[in-house]
Amino acid sequence: MTAYYSPRLLLLFLFQRVRVFARFSIHPSCFRYQSIGKPARGCHTAQAPRWSRDARDMQPSEIFVGSIDQGTTSTRFLIFNREGEPVASHQVEFPQIYPNPGWHEHNPLDLVSSVETCVEEAVKQFESSGYSRNDIKALGITNQRETTVVWDYETGEPLCNAIVWADTRSQAIVNELKEKPGASRLQHICGLPLSTYSSSSKLLWMLANVPRVKDAYERGALAFGTVDTWLVYRLNGGHRANVFVTDPTNASRTMFMNLETLEYDNSLLDFFDIRGRVHLPKIVPSSDRKAYGVLSGGILAGVPIMGCLGDQSSALVGQKGFSPGMAKNTYGTGCFLLYNVGDRPVISNHGLLATVAYHFDGKPVYALEGSIAVAGSGVKFLQNNLEFFKESKEVNDLARTVEDSGGCVFVTAFSGLFAPYWIDDAKGTIFGITQYTKKGHIARATLEATCFQTKAILDAMEKDSGHGLSELAVDGGMSNSDLAMQIQADLISIPVYRPKMRETTALGAAIAAGLAVGLWRNFAELRDINRAGGAVFEPRVSCQQSAESFALWEKAVNMSKGWVRNTAPPLVQETKKDAPVPVQQSTTTQMVPVKVNANILPVKSPLISVSSDLDDADEEYLYLELRRVEILQRLKKLNKLKATLLSNSDLFD
The missing domain is CATH 3.30.420.40 (ATPase, nucleotide binding domain)
Structure with a gap:
């Protein structure tokens, strides 16, 4: 039997098809995914499953x-x-x-x-x-x-x-x-x-x-x-x-x-x-x-x-670090690493912080956190202080002028070292400089410094948690450097994943709200969110090479200690008791003399100290004697050097 349709039904049918087609034309990402550009050497572009039109039709209405x-x-x-x-x-x-x-x-x-x-x-x-x-x-x-x-x-x-x-x-x-x-x-x-x-x-x-x-x-x-x-x-x-x-x-x-x-x-x-x-x-x-x-x-x-x-927790969620052993690192002025340890908190034995990763349905999920004081600010140091280049992004071109750091190791301890070292008396030091060293070597060593510290923190996190890391997710300004991310993958011997859309912190908060409102029903539906078009940097050096490089870094860290230890008693400026601290008054802040309220903090208890036979006078005398011996030793060295120079004076004739 032949079916006949009224003009009204035909028009309604065509109108519905046009609406479906129009809805898809607004979302070209449903049909294809574009890479972030030419993949860097050692990296490839991540792909995600494509929604078919029929599958897209079955998705919830636009929310x-x-x-x-x-x-x-x-x-x-x-x-x-x-x-x-x-x-x-x-x-x-x-x-x-x-x-x-x-x-x-x-x-x-x-x-x-x-x-x-x-x-x-x-x-x-x-x-x-x-x-x-x-x-x-x-x-x-x-x-x-x-x-x-x-x-x-x-x-x-x-x-x-x-x-x-x-x-x-x-x-x-x-x-x-x-x-x-x-x-x-x-x-x-x-x-x-x-x-x-x-x-x-x-x-x-x-x-x-x-x-x-x-x-x-x-x-x-x-x-x-x-x-x-x-x-x-x-x-x-x-x-x-x-x-x-x-x-x-x-x-x-x-x-x-x-x-x-x-x-x-x-x-x-x-x-x-x-x-x-x-x-x-x-x-x-x-x-x-x-x-x-x-x-x-x-x-x-x-x-x-x-x-x-x-x-930082939001960035971990935005990177979909929902399983134990998943971690993210935000490379900004400094670095913040968060490492999922599961549904039980882990108190670190390696200088890390314990925190809550997130609490959605069911049990909360915990994380270990480590921070690096200098990351992008190290690049700024090369730009502003040493004037190696005019814009921060030029560090990549400069670092690529050399094959490696040429044995240079830059411990970027401008204000000491944070996790997992916690060395407050270290200073920024560059080791391994020779007549061969160029700007490119120092630029590359600056990028490597952040990557070495990241490896040190990740190693500590694995020891504390007992979970092995399979991939490191990254974001932040410094993660834009393909070279830095490739160095990072080489050092930690696992892939480094950088999403195409870097607003992962904001995405994490959106995911928290989206799960509550029903935009996504579970973590499985989030698996491929912001995955397409990202770059994956695969390790391309052996674990042996990585271990040797890291051993050299650890040696440099050890040698950077003690640069800011006092060699003389600090001068203490006497101030009038309860003297007010000079401050810049703001419209909403009122200040009073800096004095701890006895009702808020307890009375200071006496310190437990090791007994000593030295009183203050003895300590001052000992200090002066040590200074005298030190000066005498320096004079002897100078006299010896003078004698050597005089004996070889004919070399300068």
């Missing part, structure tokens, strides 16, 4: 997630599609405040306004591309960690500037805390050693030095949070909604949270004397449909916040 990436110097907002591609973005920088050497502050209100600006502009760009803001179903947040914000719990107003993670003003407080009974047990509970980086010491400094903070503390109205907590609180409308939460990746950087329980630990709170006296945010999973509230205003008012991760 997007937004990602707030609040960093140390700038804020960004990116909108991602299901393929993990950013379809719109906006970035703004905000003021940095440096009242004194070693001090670094942010105005908390600047952080909020920068987020609001980025969201507004990115959504406008999104809509100008033909999309609707209604298609953005959830937001994720990733943020600079440890940076500390305090505000009045009753009014929601910040009490002073935020103290940034890199700020070192709390060193004196840290030194006192290290002498307190129980200090040695802290790292086994929270995963972190006492240092100026953690939020705890920054909070104690505020309590001891900022009157408004102390007043709120005494009234029981002091609210504490890291940047994620502050942003969520303000974006929800502040004290009216009072959404006061944090996620484990950020809470693990405060020294207040127990790594095992993911809850505040009373022994930690008692150690810092803040138990029951400071309002702390509730710790909730990193991906959650309701815990983080909704935007109260702006162009995306009503859109829920469903994900939150500290920046």
Whole structure:
């Protein structure tokens, strides 16, 4: 029987087919994947399975997630599609405040306004591309960690500037805390050693030095949070909604949270004397449909916040480091390595930090973390100090003018060495220079220095965790160097993977929100996200060659020790007791004399020391005698050299 169709049905059929075709024309990436360019020698381009049109038809309707990436110097907002591609973005920088050497502050209100600006502009760009803001179903947040914000719990107003993670003003407080009974047990509970980086010491400094903070503390109205907590609180409308939460990746950087329980630990709170006296945010999973509230205003008012991760954890998620033994390294000014160790925290025996990688459904996942002080800043040193080139990217061309480093080893210890060495008396040193050495050798040795330190950290991570590494995922500015990434693969003897889309930190927050909203249902669906077009650098030297190179590096590190040890007693400048520290006043920060409040820190207990028969006078005499002997020895050497020169004077005639 012949079927007959009315003109109306035929038109409807054709209209539906046109809509399907039009939808695919917007997404050419569904049909093909392009490489990042000509692969470097030793690397190849990663490929991912291609969606067929029929398969694409079966995917959910177009859903997007937004990602707030609040960093140390700038804020960004990116909108991602299901393929993990950013379809719109906006970035703004905000003021940095440096009242004194070693001090670094942010105005908390600047952080909020920068987020609001980025969201507004990115959504406008999104809509100008033909999309609707209604298609953005959830937001994720990733943020600079440890940076500390305090505000009045009753009014929601910040009490002073935020103290940034890199700020070192709390060193004196840290030194006192290290002498307190129980200090040695802290790292086994929270995963972190006492240092100026953690939020705890920054909070104690505020309590001891900022009157408004102390007043709120005494009234029981002091609210504490890291940047994620502050942003969520303000974006929800502040004290009216009072959404006061944090996620484990950020809470693990405060020294207040127990790594095992993911809850505040009373022994930690008692150690810092803040138990029951400071309002702390509730710790909730990193991906959650309701815990983080909704935007109260702006162009995306009503859109829920469903994900939150500290920046380094977010980069690990963005690199899809979901299995034990997977690791990522962010090559920026310095380097941050995160290594997935599974569902049990591992306390390092090799100078690494224990932290939370993420907490989605089920058990939390933990990580070991190691940092390198100098990476991209080493290249900047060649550019600005030695004037080897005008732009940082030229380091690659210069390093390629030689086949290898020519025996040169550059220990870039400009401020000591971080993990896993932790050598604070090392200085930047170059070994192996000969008359043959050229600029190219030093440039190559500079790149190798970062790669050697990365290998040292990865070796320590494998020893601590018991998990072998199969591939290192990389991002950050220095990862753009094909040469550096090839050197890295050669040294660690495993592949190095560099994604085509490098916004992995923002992608991690988008993944946290996307899993909660249902854009992706599980990790399996994320396997090929941002995989196509990336570069894989395969090792091309033997393990023996790699081991020999690394042994030379270790020898150089050992020889770089001790360059900043004092050989004479330091001059101590007497200051009037309780003299105020000169500071640059800001509109939101009030300062008082730097004096530790006795109610906040315990009385300093006497140090346990080895008995000695030397008093101060004896030590001074011994020091002078040693100096006298040293001077006499130098004079003898000079006299011997003088005699040698005189005996050979005929050579210069």
